């Protein structure tokens with residue numbers, strides 16, 4: 001865990017190029033901005049090369065892709081590989097929709113991702129492990145989460161974040177658990193999308209994507225935990241607004257003080 005990476009993101013202000021979805025695009029952009037990086041979004045395949053060239057990381061979100069967008073996602077992923085830019089993918093709801101899983105698996109064979117960030121339902125689907133996903137949410141299952149994360153990481157030769165009450169981060173061999181966070185994240189649609197792009201901001205400032213992944217998880221979850229601890233009631237709207245503030249304000253010292261990593 002390298003909390004110094006938070007200072008590096010804020011000092012370097014790396015550009016993170018996102019293919020996002022219409023549901024959470026503004027949350028994702030503002031979350032990247034709040035943590036100290038610089039977001040840019042595009043839906044135009046003809047500017048894909050310029051976007052990748054000027055960016056320090058690329059985040060692909062499969063939340064609401066159209067047939068036309070699949071071609072753009074493929075092109076952007078291939079360009080990220082070509083220009084050696086860290087590539088993150090968020091496989092939204094691949095555990096719930098076979099079509100999405102098929103598209104995701106095809107894209108994962110078209111280019112090499114560096115980090116996959118998803119909930120248990122999504123990572124289990126990519127790993128080919130039985131789980132009952134529920135739409136965009138994790139759903140239910142009784143398989144070992146460490147095994148699911150490791151299996152997916154081994155299959156895709158990348159780092160995997162299996163997020164949830166405990167974030168499980170694996171490079172296929174090592175496994176780290178970030179225990180911080182709050183159930184309020186489950187009441188804010190876009191929490192996972194925001195985390196995936198913030199992983200990109202951390203991957204932009206280090207070549208160690210295992211470290212980038214676990215530090216991004218720790219910072220994001222702890223920021224949410226700090227907000228939740230200050231709320232007297234379960235207020236999803238207030239949580240969302242104050243999370244944005246906390247991503248901007250949280251310090252290394254506060255993260256280190258609250259961190260629960262195993």
Ligand SMILES: Nc1ncnc2c1ncn2[C@@H]1O[C@H](COP(=O)(O)OP(=O)(O)O)[C@@H](O)[C@H]1O
Pocket residue numbers: 118119120136137138163164165166167180181182183184185186190191192193195217220221
């Ligand atoms: N029940 C929970 N308790 C604590 N933190 C949670 C909980 N559920 C999700 N989180 C946190 O919310 C963030 C988004 O994760 P998740 O909800 O798994 O993504 P998604 O929105 O894609 O399903 C992560 O930082 C994760 O640690």
Ligand SMILES: Cc1ncsc1CCOP(=O)(O)O
Pocket residue numbers: 021023024062063064092136188189190191192193194
């Ligand atoms: C509701 C919805 N539908 C397609 S994408 C999306 C947002 C998913 O956001 P997250 O996975 O971060 O909760």
Ligand SMILES: [Mg+2]
Pocket residue numbers: 092093118119136192193
């Ligand atoms: Mg999600």
